Amino acid sequence: MWFSLPALLAGLALPGVHAAALSRSDIQTVFSGAQWSSAGTIVSFPGSDSFTNATERWSVFHQPTYAASVSPATEADVAKAVTLATSHRIPFLATGGRHGYTTTLGELHNGLAIDLGQLNTVNIDKSTGVMTIGGAVRFSDIYNPVFEAGYEIQTGTCSCPGMVGVTLGGGVGPWAGVHGLDIDALLSLRVVTANGTVIDVSDNSNPDLFWAMRGAGANFGVVTSATYQLQPLVNDGQIWVAEAILTPDLFSNYFKLVETYDGGNLKPEMAIIQAGVYDDAAGFVIAVTWSYLGPEDKANEFFKPLLDLNPIVLGIQNYQWNNVIQSVSGGSDAQRCIDGAINSIYTIDAKNFSAATYETAYAELGAFYEAHPEARGSTIQISIFPNQAALAVPDDRTAYPWRETKAYIDLIFTWTGTNQSLEKTTDALGRQWRSTFAATSGYPGLAAYVNSAHGDESLESRYGANKLPRLAALKKTWDPNNVFRFNNKLPTKYP
Template structure:
């Protein structure tokens, strides 16, 4: 009893000290922010208010940052002032558009300042120039209709809710890599608030080294307030033929061997294949679901989908979608579920340039055993996004900082569980599975070591796995030039020297 009392007392003291630190930082930030002069549209908020929750709620709450205050700036000048005040007072901060960044390194921000860029909602299509200019608060769903109605397309990512600029800075992969390439390849220019509080433009003609670094490692170099992209004319008048399928668990072998058949450059530039290992709560068994999407005429689409149709899967739907509705409505509107905020999601990722049926079968068995052992984690899933890379590879590797242009499959291990029922044990099991499956997939990925897409990085990977050894020396030199004091230190931070 005495030991228990001592432990309770120590825990209570620790909690009290943590609360005191939070209150101290909150009072400090309150005084700093409220004493400054801001534009009329800029708002400040603090914990306990609805506006604070609106400015800080995240897509995933796993290993999340915490904040003592939030600012929603209305102007670039206010972004600059927020950065200057934070750096001058040693306050960690994070600027966000959609708040979908989920690397665990963001959790190092405790009692920091949230800079909510949602006021930067500009969406401007210049039909004559064939360009799109957006603000940092724009999400993908905001650009679908304006771009489509003007007769254009652009790479879109795989969900409607992430901030478009944030996703772009990591590379911006999506189902149309084969035709439209990466989002970084469409970039014309960026406006950036740098670590020293200045606003610069980055493009091929202005600050070209910074422009190179921003395209693949952008979170390390500043806050992008506006971006301009080159649009592309619609393919097939913007019509996409799509099939949704359910593959029973016992058919996993033939299906994974079919995926392997597309290895070695055999995936059409117009065909993307997204495969999910999940648990069907209605039937009570693990399953495989898939979406096959073809950016072309229906006749060609049926030919492209013939191999999966020959497996006689359960067909959830075969139909044509216009480009501007595809992401939001495909797979029965699964995007709405995928975009739910405030969920516990622990994510590991692997890039692969080879497809291995035997590895996928092993992973499926491990995932099935995990579902059996941890029923509260049955919302977890593994997504294998096979994205054609013809247009991506057409851009020289040294054109941008992104190192993995030859990736064919982007694989995300998305682990989610009920945080109230034996949560510690489930978390331990999930983390063990995540690392084991990541190792399995990396071993047959075709890369000599683990390679990961920076936007999906868990946060425990090496710098080489995230940024590529061939890019790191130049990146670190540019980090030293543009952010020598490591102001932007929380999103898989680069060093200022390498090796």
Template sequence: MSFFQRLLLPLGLSLSLTAVDAAVIRQNSDLRSLLSDPARQWSDATTISYPGSSEFTGATERWTIFDPPTYTAAISPGTEEDVIKLVNLARSNDIPFLATGGRHGYTTTIGDLHDGLAIDLSNLNSYSIDSDAGTLTAGAGVRVNTIMDPVYEAGYFLQTGTAYCPGLIGVTLGGGIGRFTGLYGLMIDALVSVRIVTANGTLIEASESSNSDLFWGIRGAGANFGIITEATFQLNPVPNGGNIFTSDLIFPANMTNEFFQAVESYNNVFPAEMAGIVIMSWDDTSNSTVLLTNWIYVGSEDDARSALAPILNLSPPYLTTQMVTANKLINSTFNNFAAAICTEGVIRDIHSTNLKNHNATTWQSTFEQVADFFESHPGARSGAVQYELYPNQAMNAVSSDATAWPWRDAIGYFQTAFSWDQGDDATASASATFAQELMSEVVETSGYSDVTIFVNYANGDEKQENIYGADKLPRLAQLKRTYDPSEMFSWNNGIPTQYP
């Protein structure tokens, strides 16, 4: 259904398909005219593209193509001034739009955007490091991998997620979880300030000392209030002289129960220096489901081996260990497994829930069900089920009231990421049902009474309370009324302007 069709239905109006299509064509024509109007005086660095061109594909291609938005045109602004012009243009002409950096967001709510305008922020890709202040300032188009080496070479480190390809700011806005939340907290905890274009077309700064109310909301619900063109982060000194112990292990099905028992033994004693990622996936070589897991420890190799002994001593058939520099950690995991994770243009349907408890019985049951599912649904074998174990000492040390992030007591994140070939409706349906079944089982021993979701992991079918927290929503709704009363920035798990 097009944007115009959805607009007319609530009004009780009806148009023939031909008339609706004509309305969309007029909208498309009007948008082209608006964008190409010489009076706009776009900068030379700004480019405009339309469907059918390679430029349009480059400006709109997504990491997942499951339930994607559709666009009439794309514009890649080259300056903050052009972003301001775009917001004013969209507001004045009721143009629905979505602004993106790395286009790695996968909530299905953005799929409600049809016949809109894509605002591609990739041209805003400059960054700078202030070595004296220990800060990084990055534009909206900067991706995680871009800053890893320069930050390290300057003698610093920034906690990030576990993939190199997403946009740095986009990863941050939902909270920014990762393997260093035990030592350094969330990425929003490193955020010093942002420059943001709000719904009224004004560029403002938000920080603890300037528009602090907005800064509170941005840290955990940042996609709801405007287009952030630039962000400044406080960097950390390089940890452990820059060296991190990392280990990759693969467990066959007959060893997974022992592994999950070892993981459960870390409940309440998980070191801040340690973190793990567990992936249940199909292995074509053995023609079976296996468990891939990576563990890191920020410290000496002796300390790492001591802390990780319950896992390393299991001695699975595949086990490698090495010391890597902090800037190479992401790409070192399973010989750059991240490259496969970062492949764009693939169907990925993702569901998730937070954890504050590790339960071996649940994880073993989950593994066995995933193995059975992959066995009986070959079309789903390119998908995976993931379990992230991240300590929360530094994250939980920050007051719950300090930011909009609601889940500072989480120590893990469970995620189903199912994939199938275009047109394989049977696998799509089976995957959706199975994901919900797994979620229900995992929540029972998660330590939470209901589903709780890191907003960047949200599927889009959850209740807002499960994403933003019922205690945060009244203040977030008030901020939404102030900064985006017409809900221009609501395609990405939008916050209401009234709550309750």
């Protein structure tokens, strides 16, 4: 090796040195020898508990690999970690909840993990309803503080992902009809850019970058904190939920019922989620969760067509906004949040609902369960979220391309054991089902929510053809060397 360790330790740029030229020990030397601004900043390496805590992911399918991790205690140390990595051309990934599962993350080998876990503060101004959170705050961290302050905000359907990471891709959830997307509540960001500079990003400061980061944010920087406008509680924060199990004899009629909510029949307060599951006692069934953000009498009107099908009713219950996500489905959120499983996911956005498509796909899921018992944790989940509030925001306001979406379809494959052929089997089936759903989605081609993207979709599917020219130009301005390239990377020129 022709470079010198003194140069590494000094943090000097080394022209012509690429990641492959640096051994694992050399990379570790760069970060262990650095002077950090806070004694609380942790540098760790493979084999240690702190490294495991800083890098463990929700999904181990096509995951990145690291030679070292840095867990900064301050924003300044986040910037220093980025500067050291870029000056030595060491690939890196900054993470909060580590629930991203696109296969493009697996393109990072022997790099640096920047764990934002210590940036976990939640601050709320009760008088204005403005909330500022650290870059690693998870949805579970905000539920109680937000509710106790007398507010609510759009969230996803799982408590453990990092809120900032979800927001940067759009931030969809069950109350998009009432509250819109997470990016619609976003007021400002603190961002470490590719050159290690910390900047404010908002409508008034670097507005072009603010546009880009609301929908494609993983491509432009590391967010150390984010500020949101909270919403007053709707219905005093009370949400009604009906949960039921459908046996195969009810599938056809149920999907025809769901199809009736196409067009203008889906009210802003409604949300409908259904997932095919395999139960050891009951076999293949569909678990459904219908929720209503409003008073009991209106909720009962909404639930009546479902109940008229005579499913196995698990319960109808009222939940507070701050505990609904973690309480529904018998508290299955805790199980869904366990790290370290194989999760291979394909996704489709849809404007239309198609009973025939749903029925066909679920029948094929049942056949898949029979053929592959080790993969019976897999599912097809269809989440139907109204979009009235999301559509109220002009399309050119943010980089997010799919505001017309009402159904988010996730094909989630997971398996146990060492069956090497299952990856090929599920890849083929995932692509087949994705094409089937896309054909009746109402979009002219595949539209894919970037936070759920598998990673093999076209750029147009993930970012929208009308958004890409501006995104590529901004990528060239803010990240010309593409250091933020491992999460569904953008080009610096389009077309």
